[in-house]
Amino acid sequence: MIFELTTTDSNSKARAGVLTTDHGTIETPIFMPVGTVGSVKAVTQEQLRDDVKAQIILGNTYHLYLRPGMDVLSKAGGLHKFNGWDRPMLTDSGGYQVFSLAANRKIKEEGCLFQSHIDGSRHLFTPENVMDIQRTIGADIIMAFDECPPYPSEYRYAKKSMELTHRWLDRCIKRMAETQPVYGHEQTLFPIVQGSTFKDLRTISATEIAARECAGNAIGGLSVGEPEQDMYEMCGLVCEILPVEKPRYLMGVGTPWNILENIALGVDMFDCVMPTRNGRNGMLFTWNGVINIKNKKWATDFTPVDENSPCFASNRYSKAYLRHLFAAGEILGMQLASIHNIAFYLELVQEARKQILAGNYAAWKNSMVPQLKQRL
Template identity: 60%
Template sequence: MDFTLEHTDATSNARAAHLQTAHGSIQTPIFMPVGTAGSVKAVQPRELKADLNAQIILGNTYHLYLRPGLDVLETAGGLHPFMQWDGPILTDSGGYQVFSLADRRTIDEEGVTFRSHIDGSKHLFTPESVIDTQRSIGSDIMMVLDECPAADVSEAYARSSNERTVRWAARAKEHLANTAPRYGHEQAAFAIVQGVTYPTVRRASARALVDLDFPGYAIGGLSVGESHELMYAMVEVVEPLLPPHKPRYLMGVGTPENLLENIARGVDMFDCVMPTRNGRNGTIFTTEGRINITNAQWANDHSAIDPGLDNYASQYFSKAYLRHLLKSNEILGLQLATHQNLAFYLWLMAEARAAILADRFMPWKDAILPQITQRL
């Protein structure tokens, strides 16, 4: 993996960069569509690339480990050929799933013991086994195992948890150096900065992980219940401590506002289920504003879903038709809504990059946010 910082905006900390992986190049800032179980819901891989110009997608180690299982992925030659996606893939370590399965897991120094949400079977994730699992998946960028504490834990717990996360990161890096990719292409591992909303813990986490010298760094444990203001404050705490010549990934974030505000603070990479999940439930993001397409006001609106985007879902189908499909529970409605929302998110990242390269990110952001966040 090679990361080249191309330009830093004159009006903010926003960055434009180029990230080269074995399966292709990525221009940042970038949003990664979430394909948790090897599929971005309701979108074919060829649509992701040809129609939406998605440059990288995300898979999840926890879910892929449980289903279809490593034996299937290994006989397929990894996730890339299994799902017919030849672009870059980043895999989350499963740390967030550990957080979300509080009643099904226990954490100790060895790792995380949990019960499957599918059949209740018992499993153990360690820093080493999570690397091995991602070797079998074949992702281009792997996340090390971490603990993602709840937003309301004490500072003492946050400190203890983070110290263990750092020890796990060191174990993961050592194991990474002693193993090889299964499918002949390079795999990079990112460490994950934790610390909840405690600045001293966040700083300690960032400093310790930077000392371990990973190829890239994620900021985890945000967008888990804290306010947006606290999220931004924690990014501001961490950003100056992260190496400027390495990529920065804010995990699980978020709304269009969140993306632009965190780009301004120096973040390069994002993922979130919001565009796909919200689309399936009738919330449509457009270049003109946000729409609840199931509202009656759209029943006879035959204008394009989004005249500002140049793709077939946005241009060639009407708001009335999309509303009809979703109200009728037609599968095509899920496809078009998802297509539109991902097209919008990826357009927003491309526009942000152009503004950074032109040294006008902040004025552009301040002008575009009221437009795209208004409710139509």
């Protein structure tokens, strides 16, 4: 994996770059649609590639390990071949899901013993077998196994959790060095900065992660319920420590305005389930603000959601038609809303990149954020 930093905005820390993997190149800043179980909900791979212009998508180790399982993915030749996505892919290690979804879990030095949320069966995730699982899945970028503490966390717990994450990271790095990619393409490990919302812990964690000299770095444990300003403060602090020449990935963030604010702090990569999850519930993100398409006010609005968007889901169907689909319980409404939202997120980061390259990012961001937050 190669990361080339192209430009840094003169009035912020916003960066434009190019990330190259064996499955293709990614222009940063970038948003990555979440395909938790190998599928971005309600969106086909063809629509992701051709209509919303996704450059990279995500899979999740926890979910894919439980279903369809490693035997199926191994026989398929990895997730790229299994789901037909031939562009770059990233997998989350499953740490967040283990700690948020598993009915019962026990954390120890060896790893985490947990019960499946599907059938209650017991499993053990260790740094070593999580690396092996991600080798089998075959993503281009894989995440270290970490513990993601909840918000709020007591200082003592957050410190203990962070230190465990660092020890697990060293085992992940060792396991990666001992093994080879299964399908012939390179796989790159990103460690994860933790520390909750404690400045000293975030400083320690970012310093520790930077010292491992991995090809890229991630920031975890944010967008878990903390105030937005705390998120921005922690992210800004960490970005001042992580290496400038390596990509920075802020995990699980967030709203369109969250993304723009964190780009200004120096983040390159984002993912979030919000575009599809909120889309399925009738919330549409637009350049003028947030639309609840279920509201009666849209019943006779025959204008497109966004007539200037190149995406068919945004420019071809009226707000009135989309509202009708939701009112009728028609699954097409959820599909079109999801496609529109993902397309909007991709258009947002593409425009952010243009503004960075033009040297206008800070002023553009400051004008856009209040507009994006409006409730229409």
